[in-house]
Amino acid sequence: MEPTTKIHIENLNVYAGKQQILKNINIEIPKNKITVILGPSGCGKTTLLKCMNRLTDLYPELKVTGKVMINDKNVLEAGEDIVKLRQYMGLLSQRPYPLPMTIYNNIAFGLKLKGVKKRRNLHKQVVRYLQQANLWDEVKNRLREPASRLSIGQQQRLCLARGLAVNPEIILADEPTSALDPISSQYIEEKFVELKNDYTIVLVTHVLRQARRIADFVVFMYLGEVIEQGTVEEVFGNPKMEKTKQYLGGTFN
Amino acid sequence: MYLLNRIQRHRVNYTWMIVSLLLVASLPFLLFLGLYLKSFLLIHDYHLGDLLFSKVWKPGSGKFGFYPFIVGSIWVTLLAMLISAPICLLTAIYVTQYTRKRFLRIMHPAIDILAGIPSVVYGVWGILVIVPFISRFVGPLFGVQTLGYSILAAALVLSVMVIPFILNILIEVFRTIPVELKEASLSLGATQWQTVKSVLVKKALPGIIAAYGFGLARAFGETMAVLMVVGNVVKLPKSVFDPGYTLPALIANNYGEMLSIPKYESALMFAALILLAVSLFFNLVMHFFIDRYNKFSA
Amino acid sequence: MKYSGKIEEKVFKILMVIATYSILAVLAIIIYSIFAKGIKALSWEILSQVPQGGYYYGKGGGILNAILGSLSLAFGATLLAFIVGLPVALYINVFLVRRKKLITLFRFILDLVWGIPSIVYGAFGFSMMILLGLQTSLLAGMLTVTLFILPIMIRSMDEILQTVPIGLSEATYSLGANKSELAFKIFTRQTVSGIITAILLSFGRAIGDAASVLFTAGYTDNLPNSLMEPVATLPLSIFFQLSSPVPAVQDRAYASALVLTLIILLVSLFSRGLGKRYHKTKINF
The missing domain is CATH 1.20.5 (Single alpha-helices involved in coiled-coils or other helix-helix interfaces)
Known part of the structure; x- marks a missing residue:
């Protein structure tokens, strides 16, 4: 059965000044699957991810052209609607960035933006998402403490809970385990596999084993170009391109 | 409903930001325009050259020569810079190159306190310490009879006041010089002092000049402390032990009488306009200077 | 050699x-x-009383009028400067992220304005006062000092807002926040102690400056009681008492200078202590 496409990227080009950092990207990201964007560092993976929810806006030097279609809307031409569009996509970054407020409010912040107002309802949902991120037991007695007091692993789970709380359809994850200890990393990976039933997940990584473990689809990038894309079996089992073979074989970095 | 509120709140915040920004950004133009209009009466009736270079100051009979005040301001400012420039440079080199980081932790609060002491308190200190020091010690040393209230006293007080300002910039300048540059020089066999002298100071030169420029502009407009120790005599000073008068002191001293004499108010506003022009000019030049330099070195 | x-x-x-x-x-x-x-x-009398009849010839009284006058003027000016300054600093750092040239321009203007001597603000404030038909008053002094400390306030806040990591903006936007929510809810919270330091710095400047209030705030022996009445300030009380020929009055000028210095030191000590604590609780990345 052919999966339906959730994110459709067409002729995406990104320039930083005179330098082109993404070259004519065309990819389709299937719904309810884990799509891994793989490649050596500096190949433009993170920039590609940031194009999807237009965080490229924050970088004055970047110029973006092309189309990023999500739910039939072009993210790049959404204007001020981008604020709403971003809520379809939760972000998990390399290092956790807890909001400068209490643990409780880190979750409640997004809920309030979505219009959840009643205290009771708010509390119920905060508890639910903390549980979903497997953090509730550790923080239930310290909900009013600043989030900065949590360990890095806990902070990353808090960020996951915070992202899930705005009820997105897509999860964008940018090497979310790179700053974590092995146990926290394993937890995040397992969580992703569990979450793909309800969410479309885009994961950026340069860790081959991680890609092999959890990916359904793989997009291999090199120097700003997509070299090869396909199912994990296709790309890992029978890579067509020479560059992909070399990378998977570990002959270049 | 809630979403509408969010958008409305955004609009309120946005308006608040834009209004504030416009107010702040228009401030230099407003200041200039306001003072220009106020001094128009004077500029219109007199030749600009006469105003700036005439030595006669008799507001009662309509004679407004700003020359003594301009000269007084220049003397005091230059002398103050002459004193504090080497002190600041030596100190900046010492604390960034010859001491441990810990020493900066003593230096920084000291600089901050010096910067925070109000102008009037510097004036009080000048009267308590500097003025007697000059009349009893420095004057006799040079065989001069002086009350102490003099160009020199103002310059000394002023030199202390601009130290924190200049020193802060200089320390920053020396700290932003990349360590690699220093290491490269040292590894070529240069001594610490040779490195400082021929590599660091050369590299920092534009920053040093800018720091002095900003300090100079700051010193030129200083009012209260100078007013309290400079003597306030309308006369061209012949030596640093003579009393003098500066432009800011002129404005501050005469605000009471200015409404009773025709054009007096205009004259004081003209003095303020000169100060504004000097301040803007120096800051502009220094900014462009740094800008050019940054572009070349980048 | x-x-x-x-x-x-x-x-x-x-x-x-x-x-x-x-x-x-x-x-x-x-x-x-x-x-x-x-x-x-320095005595309790000086701190707790207003000038009595003949105070400037050495009779009894104190400088409570100037202490309270200075405090209320500095509080008011700092508050006004905060209300105008905070949105400007936030605007530069949140709304203008993509407009590097505009940011440079505004910072440049602020630096220019910062460099203008306070006596120029005083003269300008005075001419505006005449224009608007105002008398020397607490209000006029407050407005003038506000203009004078605005660039200090904005640039210090600006410096601290620049330290907010871009990842925090990314995280906040991903949750669906708009720009002003990012600015007023996240940036302000992340830098709260830095902002307080900027406020204290501006307050110190406001309370210590004499040249800007000389024409605009006037002077009175009464306690401050109305925005439209003249108000006494500490720097001016020092200046006036010092110009008296009576030694006893001059001595009180020195006491007043001590009071002003103590206030300034206290404010800077407070902001320093805050700075230390700030490093302990702020979110480190």
């Missing part, structure tokens, strides 16, 4: 040590002379 270089280094090193310690020494002398001279005349 090598030998003379060594002597040169020695000489300069001695000069550097002298320069550095002379700065510290001068600071010590300033603090000492203000304390030594001021403490003698």
